[in-house]
Amino acid sequence: MSLSSSADAPALARRQRWLSVLAKAPAARLAALWDGLGSVPAYALLRRPETGLVMVKGRLSGSGAPFCAGEMTATRAAVRLESGEVGIGYVGGRSACHAEIAAAIDALGQRSDWRDRLEAQIVAPLEAEADARRRAIAARAAATKVDFFTVAREANS
Amino acid sequence: MYVAVKGGETAIAHSLDLLADKRRGDRAIAELSLEQIDQQLGLAVDRVMTEGSCYDRSLAALAIKQARGDLIEAIFLLRAYRTTLPRFGDSLPLDTSAMVAERRISSTFKDVPGGQVLGPTYDYTHRLLDFSLAAAGDRPAAPTAPADTNRSLPRVGDILEREGMLEPPPRDGASEDLTRRPLTLPASRPVRLQNLARGDEGFLLALGYSTQRGYGNNHPFVGEIRYGHVPVGFVPEELGFAIEIAEIDVTECDMVNQFAGSHDVPPQFTRGYGLAFGHSERKAMSMALVDRALRAEELSESATSPAQDEEFVLAHSDNVEASGFVQHLKLPHYVDFQSELVVVRALRAEVEARRRQAVLDQAAE
Structure with a gap:
């Protein structure tokens, strides 16, 4: 937990939120928003995008001891800007481009001259879209909500 | 015991070609895309991911296409693929x-x-075939109701x-x-x-x-x-x-x-x-x-x-x-079987010899 000293807490929370939003976004949508930024500072790949597996854990009865539920594919990448910031991307699935863009945004987000622009043009829109998707799922499910009535026989009938 | 055999390379190569040809089917019919399998045969994808023990919708869809819809074969393909990947680690337990x-x-x-x-459940369907699905057509979007997502x-x-x-x-x-x-x-x-x-x-x-x-x-x-x-x-x-x-x-x-x-x-x-x-x-x-x-x-x-x-x-x-274990019985077991043939022939010869001897002994008495 090297990065979790209390002075870094807000920066850490922001990175955590950004990396989660970027990973859960559809890869094609993220790429479109990234391209929409126009020219961005050059970066070098510290770790070329690599696909591997993450063992997904469940819990006994949902709340008990953990067990191995099955694996999922994931892709990771690491980049370094010429100004020195290192960005890390970890995304579910096998898209090299998705992981690399996430890492590049993570690196750029550590620069104050880019942070607000990335928040406004990429992270906030992706977050709003994810929220809209969640609402759409919940709204369709809500239409199938039922009340079951138990039909009890009266005592003397 | 299984003893390896050699030969049959050309026949095997041609069998693979024939399999690929059968997989594609009638060329006049449009070819399935992985997106179509993911979207329209989603429950097959779910089963292959679960038993293949690897969550990746497009990989599972590819496995189903390659296996021509044989889900157990598709599960095998996905399991084989996962062995080629490094492990990054364990997730936090799902909440x-x-x-x-x-x-x-x-x-x-x-x-x-x-x-x-x-x-979306089949529980309350009548399990009657819906012939309207036999034709392509626009399907209405599902209804919605207010929901609390927080x-x-x-x-x-x-x-x-x-x-x-x-x-x-x-x-x-x-x-x-x-x-x-x-x-x-x-x-x-x-x-x-x-x-x-x-x-x-x-x-x-x-x-x-x-x-x-x-x-x-x-x-x-x-x-x-x-x-x-x-x-x-x-x-x-x-x-x-x-x-x-x-x-x-x-x-x-x-x-x-x-x-x-x-x-x-x-x-x-x-x-x-x-x-x-x-x-x-x-x-x-x-x-x-x-x-x-x-x-x-x-x-x-x-x-x-x-x-x-x-x-x-x-x-x-x-x-x-x-x-794997059931289907390996289809592979050539010629040497195996040959050795069993020898044993059974010898046993039969022995039984026959004993029978003859018994007849002779009886005649001698």
């Missing part, structure tokens, strides 16, 4: 109470907090557990990993659940059914089934803090079973648990029934039925192993 649920039902409690949400969905089991009516699940225990260490018996409950999660749906369905019919009955009720999207948390080693790397679809079944009590614990209901990738209700329910059946010894029940026999269940649940 299914944070699920964006598409479906959530309880068959034990009518008025569960959060309500009974049917979602609430988490409490698990029915947790509510009953707080009342002391339901046994709490064991909280600790190192979770071993069957893909790293082979199965040893007796197995811990986490290892049993991993085995069942990868296990063949048909096999577990039949075993679960057998418990209902009396072979190890434990009076199950569906405490809750939920299906929906949950985030997967992961701590990358380079970061040292948790991020969410994806949202995946899972089905969870918490089965409430016959109560037990002892000197120390007043009577309470017992539980079985099922968890599967995608929307795989039959699988999650069967898994929960078999999980509970395998707890017979722990709960001091007499274990007399197949579903309660840990070795029998865990050693035969994997359809990749089962299908």
